[in-house]
Amino acid sequence: MTVQLTAEQVLDEHSQASVLSVDFFDTLITRSVAQPTHVFAVMEQNLISSHGDSWRGFAVARVEAEQRARQLAEQVDDQRDVSLDEIVYQLAQQLVLSRSDSDMVMTLERETELQLVQAVPFGVEITELARARGMRVVVVSDNYMPATHLLQMAHRAGYSWITKADIFVSCEHGGMKHNGMLWPVVLSALNSLAGSILHVGDDARADGEVPKSLGIATHVRDTMRRSHRDMINTTPAVLPLSRIEAEYRNAMDETRWDVGEVIGGGLVAMIVAAQVLDAHFVLGKRSVAGVHFAARDGYLAHQVWNTLRSRGWELPVATYTAFSRSVVWRAWLSELTRENIGRFVGDDEVLTVSRLERRVGCALDSPLDREMPIDASVARDLVLDNTDIVLSATNSLRTRLLTYLRSHEVLMSGHHIVVDLGWTGSTIADLADLVSVESQNQSVIEGRLTGLYWDATPQRMRIAMHGFAMDEFGSTDDNVRLLGVIKLLEALVTAPHGSVVDYEDDGTPIFVETVPELQAYEAVMRQVGDAAVRGALAILDGTHPSGMTTADITKESIWAAIMQVGHSPRTDEIDLLSQVNHVTSIDHEGNGRPLIAVTPDEPAKVTLEDLPGMYDTLMHRHWMQGSLRALENNVDSRWIADEMYKLNPMTSPRWVP
Template structure:
């Protein structure tokens, strides 16, 4: 295994000193007339691993018989290597070790048989995870065609025979036979950066100037050979932004699933594809489409194609239905992967599925239980297929009664209303069936395979009993993510599902999945009905043309990745396992949602999300500026879940403000710990607050809590507006910055509807002995400098609180008793 030196390379301009994969052949042509030998680094140049890092392979090794017999875990294997290198440095002045040295470092009593078994298991693990990098394989073929001698020079603990066995398992026969000699640092007792190249020159009897060496390590593969006159090229895997994305993916993967880097390795079989591609770091569409959506959709398409084949082998007659709109990109991904159409794109929205499912009162009551608390009575009536006149009458009447939700349910339960719903739903269902007959030739006895991004499988759950009872048609669901609901395993499955992953991991991803939904969607509106021949009728709401123009480019890059992946894996002679693809897709999805790059944030911030429930609701996907304002005023508790103010991807806003905030949110979802406003920091700013009512004054110290960017939030009860409040800022500060002053209904504080019950109160504020310096900055002229809230009217029945968000700029010194001096 080679040392990891990560150079900060930002340009490809020095073609004679560094090169990307696509430049290697031209580099060889440049040097061909001056050299006799092509020298290649081994790991991460010629031989790559499917794991995210070299040491990730240890987590697969720890499950091998010899490792378990020796009690050698991944952590202990890494520790043993470190100990062995330290011992070798002390004893011999070199850090080069062999596998036996490593195993003995933590357990000197191991027998020769145990040592050999451990080495065999380690080599076998590497053989399973390693593959030959196609561009360098082609480089060897081109070098051989020019009559060059080809050698391998590697900093590794493998012996030459061991490394040759690994090469034999990875390389095509013609390429393997082209390699004349293999040099391993462990056998020569010296690393490439410490003199191995001099030994190589002596062994092969060649002048250094007749050798060209190519490798990915800046010091070992570029600087070291040049010091003795060998021509060298630093092989650059990726541009900086691509490398950062891969690193963030590894972070997200290790965090989202605790079994990763505990029970199994963190994988990324796509690193080689990125290195072999022509990605420009300035094309944000490529970062999103090729680097992010591409791997997720490739893994999903592989899963869908395999599942359809399984159903066919079971003797079923599967007809694959990609549920538009979110299954648009998955359908294209499957076609690109398979090279043919494997299913039909059909228009079945959540609205359509619900509308078709009302066959009895229980069906209606289940829907009401899930939705009536929203108090959006008119939208509920539309979903129940009630005419506008009836919907308006019921909605208005329920809203005026003491318990609107209960009143609304009673109104819906009227016999004539139920009869209307049942009749309308039956007619709707028949139009939906005609749509499927028209699109896929639906027949009795068919097996319909619903393909969608998934989650709880709403459309399938609502339509499955209907189609089973009325047409003897089976519906199975195959999704990107399938959450745990009762009986899910009978007819639903997902690339990511509870069969291998715990609920919290899946829920963490689904909570903010709207971003992926927008990337996958088609350029059409949501279906709300069908005409008599089954043609879909669409809603009025749709996202902007500018957004879809961006989506088309992202989707095109995603499909380009899938094409490249098919070609790359064929050339590399590997097919990543389902487990590898699943883990990689999960890690990248977590990165996309929680740790997007600055370029991605800027590109996606204008995106809107169509709720796809027959309503006209369009939600912003993210808004970093609003997120920052929310953090300053409410800390991490600014994230609301309501259809008036919410944005769908809060983690992206937190990532913009600070990575630790996005990590905290991910941890809260992943672990489910109970964190409250007062828990986030132990810092407090205690301010003297004066309450004045009917000429009487009282004062008390109130603690302001920290929010973000050095701001604090001071919350003072003001009742129904019948007394004034003064805050003595001059006692604490010489300078202070005011961010906002708001009145909030007390019961709404830190709830998901706080913003709906908040008004600006700055016009009700006067200052005394505080000089306004602009931009909310005030100088407190004396200790008695005061900010005063003066209500101009009663605030109604509800009690309110005054929230003052401020930032201390210059405080006043305190004496040893903690009193302002």
């Protein structure tokens, strides 16, 4: 946690200064979206709504046009900044815009900036204090907008005292703060010496190092950048999450940017709201015998559902139903073969007989020491040698599971929906088969899942399923991206208890507790969950401070939120989540694997030959994208991430097509 100086402390520290120079964007003003390029997403939304689908992809094109304009300008004169005209010219080339369309885009950009502008509280405070102390206050900005436009924005944000003469913007003076060439212009215009100026801004180099090297006192304050992610990922679908994150950025005291709260109140709240809305949607479409939120992925949504009922929403009672891949699979088991026994024991696992017994749910006949380590091959042989005993145990488990399902009215005649995260639908399909047989086809289950990926296709023969944010009809790239973030989402949308591994004879579920999961819950997930429940309730009842409502919970916005956090996480999110382990073994014992893969001890010794294996490991055992960005953030291992991006382009931070 960084302790920020107050505006008064900053001025007191530099009491020799007679001029306060302030950066404009993200120091004096900000926008009601999380990052600058999301302004273009707002524009795209307006363009599509007013002029049709041909404007899809505008926001990304606008970012790319600016990049191209800068590259071209650098080739001619690397000291000067580009102007909005140059950017729009590049945009017009790419999108084949007419002159009137170009003019319209330029006007719209200015209008949109004015529409979204907000004053930064610290900016208001420090400029007011400085003026009260008799200091001259000027704005010094690296930007492509003309001073007249910045003036309009400043006035719109409430800085009515600013005049055009107070604004120095790079695109009008042939030099930038970034390269130091704008400062001589400022000093000359003010007729001041560098030592009399205090400059405050958010860019470590342009507002810190460079002016400092010229003798200007500086104070860098980058708190308004906390909500920034990769700039290229901008499309209207990101705006709901963007607005929530902007709200957090503005509302949180500058000494308290709480990453867990932001993830919970942002991405997770949106997912939970989507789970509830989707179940509510089905209720409006058909007669439903039961709504069941699956443990553990439906825990938060179930809490929200119950709270809404207590607030008078007309919702039926919904159950929180505990089943897991391992119990459903074991309950269905009618024979043991070399093929299916692999699900009891993973290829690379080293177990003990006693742990194996807990997995299969019975005592095994074995001459081996119960605590002696045995490899997968020995463990599998041992299970095969005990086939009759194991099948008797699984049959008994089936009876206990059905007792539980009966107590939760899942076997009641009619159409039931089960709300879960996803992803292949195989567990719910297995459950549906079991329920169908037991109820003699009287009980039918429909899976309402947050996401489905390719492997879900065969399950459609067995169960009706709907993937809210994603289904297997998405692109191959998106399917891979979804696969990469599954571990993250399962970790985020979880419950305070472990996974169910068995049931008592009366059907009471037995949840296993593992130390890593409990620790992660207490350290991170409890807070994430609490924030998610609060956020989802606010979205659903229309009181969210960002103005977000149920209309903003769409397939596209949920997918975008998943990608924004899951595919292009910020460094602080990676840091927070690096303490989380994911326990996936059939018995949910052991320490599991870290959500973010540990960076190799000696990255230089990794070879290109190792990368395919590493890719597979990251994909199947960790949060792939979080792990790759962690590799990228480390100077020594960055090359591994870069090579991985070349090998698998869809893993690079850009996810907007």
